[in-house]
Amino acid sequence: MKKKVGVRVLSLLLSCVLLGTMLPAAVASADPAPTYSIKVEPSSIDLVEGESLPLKAIVTSDTGPLDEDGLKGAGLSIRWESGDIGRVSVESTGTLTTKVMAVKTGETTDEKKVTITAYLNSGTGDIGNASCEITVKPAVTPGISIDPPAVTEIDIGQTLQLNAKVTPEGAPLTWRSESPSVATVNSATGEVKGMAPGKAVITAISGSNTDTCEITVKGILLDETSLTMNERDTHTLKANPYGSLGTLKWTSSKPEIVTVTGDGYLYAKAQGDAVITVSDASGNYQAACSVTVKRNTADIIFGSAGAGEPLAFSSLRSKLQNQCSSVLGSSLRYISGLTVDTRQGTLYYQYKSEGDTGKGVGTGEQYYADPSLGQMSLSELYFVPKPDFSGTAVIHYTGYASGSSFFQGTIEVTVEEQEDVSYSVAGQQPLSLNADDFNRICRSHTGRELSYVIFSQPDSGRGTLYYNYISEQNYGSKVDTSKQYKRSGSPNLSDITFVAAAGYRGEVVIPYTGYDSNGSSFRGRITIRVSQAQNTGDLTYTIAQGGKVTFDDDDFNDLSKAVTGYPLDYVQFERPDSTKGALYYDYSSNGSYDSQVTEGRSYYRSSSPYLRRVTFVAGKDYSGTVHIPFTGWDTKGNRFSGTVAVEVGRTGDGDVRYSTYRNGRITFDDGDFNTLCRELTGTTLNYVRFELPDASEGTLYYNYRNGSYDSKVSESRNYYRSSSPYVDRITFVPKKDFSGTVDIPFTGWSSAGEKFYGTVIIGVDSGDTTIRYQTKYGKPAAFADGDFDDLSELLTGEHLNYVRFQLPDSGEGTLYYDYDDGKYASKVSASRNYYRSSSAYLDRVSFVPDENFYGTVKIGFTGWNTKGERFEGTIEITVEEPAGASEIVYTTLGTALPFRSQDFRTACAARGEGELREVRFTSLPSGSAGRLYYNYRDISEKGTEVRTGTQYTPDGSPNLSDLTFLPKAGFTGSVQIGYEGTDSRGKTFRGQIRIQVNQGSGSRYFQDMGSYAWAAPYVDLLYEAGVITGTGGQRYRPADAVSRGDFMLMLYRAFQLTPASGAGFPDVPPGSYYAQAIQAARAAGIASGYPDGGFHPQEPVTRQDAMVLLERTMQATGWSLGAANTGYLSGFRDGGMVAPYAQEAMSHMIEYGIITGTPEQKLNPIQSISRAEMAVMLARAITF
Structure with missing residues (x-):
């Protein structure tokens, strides 16, 4: 370590003293040199990598501290040096201050110490120094983390302490709650407090760093705490449980108003208020929703109409909108589900008139109050009462607002009774209308005279209105439903005739619209009571004027069987008025006959004299209906009476009518042309000219016989009544195999020279060349030569000579000659002739059926007439089946x-x-x-x-x-x-x-099934079987939802489940009326309950759950339903909504016809099943 500056100064001073002792005296007495000291502040610091701080050197002289100027004045300077410039750098030098920066710690992350030295320099050298020791620390990333708490779920009001670590240590820390309504936190201490159920995020903050922790406050929240529903609405409440609460339990304070199932599914049953509560199993945590149920049945809408008069829904639109607003509080969007009893009337869309009724109204169609493009309009609906209905018609409908909100209502239409024009008629007798009857009704409606009437045609199965009706052959024309029939003028109202349909008996109602002289209209109806014809057992024939009809014994036989139940034996006739016509026996086309029919004589079906040879010939100038009373006896001796009604019609202006068979011919009768001439001109006929028919239809010949003729008829030639060439020698011969109607126009001249026009109309029948017989099982059928003679005349115009037969199959029977009770002269030969007037006689041939044969046998034959012309035909013999048992x-x-x-x-x-x-x-x-x-x-x-x-x-x-x-x-x-x-x-x-x-019109046991008549038979069946008992007071309450407990009771009774013992469901009281049924179902594997262990007997059972329970019951009691085809579900609009667990059961019930869906093709799987629906489903199952 370097020595300090002070020590060095002292050393210097000591040296100077010693030197001074050696200097001369003059030198020793000079001024002393100034002294300086230096130090660095701070003397030690810690720096983190990248951090910088200033350092300051303090230099002090004898007179005190030096500043930068003093330092320069003294000739001094500062030099700063780093002991390790790789770790700590010095920014500047030469001044008292500098800035140091920690660069890095080195190759490791350990702390390192670096000395920064400040040197004091006098210009000649350093005279002192001082230092600062810097500790370089590794860089630390600032951060924060919350210590994981022991628990993350707390109750409301409970507290929880949270802790967090910050970097660097001692950095500031604060706390914040992101959901203070759920949980609060002390910003300084981190203490959390639960406020409400939910999840809250707690955030710890240090500088720009944060950390979070999610805290759950235990409890339950509902997505709705109040709710308004309409009757029969459904709604699902969503519960949000917070914390580990287990299975939730749902209850209703008033299940008679609102029921709730285990998934929060609500069904509004009746008007009122209820509280729906959801809780955990312990009941410690719960939430509630207040439900108000409003009535969704609209008030009755009233309307009025006359019978048959349309009621436009455009007049009801505002009333329907008001009902929607009143019930749902919303605007009406559309109505649907429209129904009305068809006995009261019909609903139409875009109805214009009786002739243009538009189209029918479907129950699943939607009719909009304010339709957009492509939507059907409510205002184009019409209700048209039945013409014969009066009283109150009830129309049911369902109205929809936005979304799925709906209400139900009825429209009551008062249909005023109309004053009828009433008539009665017997059978098919023509009935002429009377204009005065309609005028009387018109005056009562409008006060003015009638101008004209427009009619509707009745159902053709009941009858028809005709204009200018004369007879069945000349019925004029059908009344045109768009034409005006006038009181005065043409077409005239009084020329309209009603003719009942064949066999119809009962009432016919014909609507009409009348217009008075001022153009005002009114609607009315004709009521015609069609009674039985004149006598029970009437037979009717129709012929032209001057025509004839040979009676068909099959008609009399059918009548006998219809009246007495047994075949005909014989008939006796009363003779008609001779001016109208006469009855003949064996009458031929040339006017000859065997005898006139006499009263008291019997005409037999199977022996001579034969009924089938009786012919009525009309008086030449008579037209109208001839009634011929008769008395018949059946094969048991039973007697019955009846009348043959022969309607003789006029030929019609200009028409001469004939008929013949295919490949036959017809010769004209000049009397027919003379009659027409007298009708049209008042005088007799002179001659006629004909237009020729098309060659593809046939040819007119003059003097035609046996295929030869004098000439073909010419269009330019006259054919006379009283001279040659004669009209009555003209013959029409149809082209080979032609059948149809041939029209041959002609022009006639009277004896007075007056011209008239007409048409010969010839009907060429497709050719019934069959002679028919009927005999009892095992009995012979004798041939009648007259039948063959009649056919010969029809086909050739000549009498029969002889016949040859084809022989029947032996398994069918045999033809015998002179057969009598098992004995016979010979069997018929196919090569032998059987003659009408000589031996071997045709009328001695009989067919005897094989003893095991019954049915129809056909025998072909060839005949020759007296002119040698050949024709062919068939004998058809019906052998009656052996007598069977009566039904x-x-x-x-x-x-x-x-x-x-x-x-x-x-x-x-x-x-x-x-x-x-x-x-x-x-x-x-x-x-x-x-x-x-x-x-x-x-x-x-x-x-x-x-x-x-x-x-x-x-x-x-x-x-x-x-x-x-x-x-x-x-x-x-x-x-x-x-x-x-x-x-x-x-x-x-x-x-x-x-x-x-048959089914009754309602229930035999319950009085509240009126609008549920469709379910009444099923309800009665279950009542009679003891499966249901009703709710008391002869009431069944068909609209109520069925609870799960009640449904199990019904299954228990219907399928006779075996009682069982053992532990039951905890929510099924042992003494309850359905406890035994539920226990039996549980033991049989039918009822498994909910995940919470309960059965929830009070909850309504949904339609899909009902199908699952029914399927399990059927299988548990021995039914083999086979594999389910879930493809059946695709046939319904909401088939995809069926839950996976119920798809098999639903499919089985559809396949077996136990459920059929709604008219809208929906299954409604999650809706509650009503008591009426339950009865239908269960009754179908147990009677399958």
Whole structure:
């Protein structure tokens, strides 16, 4: 170490003294030299790498400290030096001050000491020095870290001390809470205090450095603390638990108002207030939400309309908007779910008139209050009451605001009763309308006279309105629904005729719109009561004026079977008024006949004199309806009566009508042309000229016979009534195989020279060349030569000469000649002729069916007329099936139907054979209609299902009286069950049971099912089975949600689950009414409960959970449902919303028809199931 400056000065002084003793005296007495001292402040310091500090040298003389100027005046200077310039640098030299900087510690991070020396120089050398020792320390990065606390969860009000380390040591430290509402922190000490549930970030701050720690304040927060819902709305509350709280528990203070499930799912049941609370299992932590349920059923909207008059929804738009605002507090967006009883009327979109009704309204369609492009408008909806309805029509709808908020309401439309124009008519008798009737209604509506009426046509299945109706053959034209029919003028209202549809009986309502003389309109309706025709068993034929009709014995036979149940034997006629026409036997086209029909004589279906040879010939000048009363007897001797009504119509202006068969011909009758001439001109006919038909239709010949002719008819030639060439020698011959209608225009001249025009209309039938017979099983069918003669005349215009037959298959039967009770002269030969008027006689040929044959056999034949012309035809013989059992008919209102052995005995006896011995069923009802059970007791004890082939007896076992048909829940319609019986003679027969399943209009047991009529049959079935009991006072409360406890009770009863013992769910009181059911379901693996260990019996069961529980129950009780096809879910709009755990169950229930979805094609899986829906689902399952 260097010596200090003071020591050196003393040494110098000592040397001078010694020297002075050696100098001369003169020298020793000079002034002494000044002395100086030096020191450095500070004498020691610590520097961190990169840090710098100033140093100062203090120089003192004999007179005191020197400043920079004093230092220079004394000739002194300072030199600063570093002992290790690599570690500490000196900034400047020569002055009293300098600045030093720690550069680095060196190769290591250890502390190093460096000496900085200040040298005092006199110009000739250093006269002193002083130093400062500098310790160089490694650079330290500033920082801060919070010590991890022992716990990070605290309760509200609880404190927690946090600590932090700072770098460099002793650096300033402060604390801050990022969520002071959750937790506060003392900024100086770091003490944290819990304020509210949640998570808070606590930050420690030192300089620019920070560190954080997250503290959880234990508790529960709900995303909503107050909520307003509408009735039947759903909502999910979200709970945010903070801390380790375990499973949360949800409760409602008033579950009759709002129910809540374990995931916070709310269902608003009724108007009122309730508090929903969520807590941990211990109850130490909880949160609550106040819920107000508002009524979401709108007030009734009232409207009015006349019967058949449209009600425009544009008049209801503001009322619907007001209801939406009142119920939801929002603007109406659209309405949907529109329904109305079809007996009251129909809803249409863009209705304009009865002829342009627009399109129907779908329940899933949306109709907007303020539609955008492509949206349907609410204002274009119309309700059109049924023309025959009066009273109050109820339209149901659902209104929607923004989002999913909705309300439900009804529109009640008062439909005023209209004053009808009323008529009655029997059968198909034409009914003419009377203009005065409509004028009377018009005056009562408007006070003015009627101008005209526009009609709607009735359903064609009930009848038709015609204008200028004359007869069935000349019905004029159908009334045009766009045309005005006038009280005075043409077309005239009184020329309108109503004709009922064939076979229709009942009421026909025809709407119309009338206009008065001032142009004011009113709407009305015609009510026509169509009663049974004049007598039970009427038969109707229609012919042209002067025409004829040969009665069809099949018509009389069908009538006999319809009235008495047995085939016809014979008929006796009363003769008609001779001015209207006459009845003939064996009448031919040339006007000859065997005899006139006489009263009291019997005409038989299967023997001579034959009914099928009776012909009515109309009086030449008569038109109208001829009523011919008759009395018939069936094969059992039963008597019935009826009337043949022959409608004789005018041919119509200008028309002469004929008909013939394909490949036949027709010769004109000059009398037809003369009659037309007299009608049009008032005088007799002179001659006629014809326009020729198209060659593709046929040809007109003059004097045509046997394929030869004198000439073809010429358009320029006259054909006379009383001279040659004669009109009545003109024959039309259709082109080979042509069928259809041929129109041949003609011009006629009367004997007075007056010209008139007309058309010969010839109908060429496609050719029924079949002669038909019917006989009983095993009985012969005798041929009638008159049938073959009639066909010969129709096809050739000439009488029959003889016939040759093709022989039938031996398995069908045999043709015999002179057959009588098993004996015969010979079998018919295919090469032999059978004559009409000589031997071998045609009418002695009979067909005898094979003993095992029944059905239809066809026998071809070829005939020759008396001119040698050939024609062909077919004999069609129907052999009746052996007598079968009579049909057994039952009716049920959807309830279980027991069979009776006596009904089967009676059916067997109707055959007239042996007594019943046994029955085997050959066909059973489809599962969609119901099932047949043996030993059925009730819905829970069905016995065994009947299979085909099993024998059942009327007396022994298994007994027919132990069979029961159980309709599928909700099914309506007719069910046929076939069976084969065996009688005491060993003969088998087939029979049929027909069961008519009807449903009542409502519940038989509960009075509150009015608007839930669709569920009433299912509810009644479950009630009868003891599965449900109602809520008292004949009420079922179909709209209420079903709780989980109640649903398990229904499953328990319906599927007869086995009672079980053992530990139950903690939230199911042992004495509760559903405890046993839930315990049985738990033991069977049906009910597994929630993760918290509870079953939550009071919570509503969702639709998807109900399907899961039902599927488990069905499988636990022996059902084999097979693999589920989840593809069924894609058929529904919300199929993707079904939770994964419920997809299989939902798919099974869709596949088996137990659920079908809503009209909007939705499953609504997370909605609560109502009591009505539960009944439908459960009833379908147990009757599957």
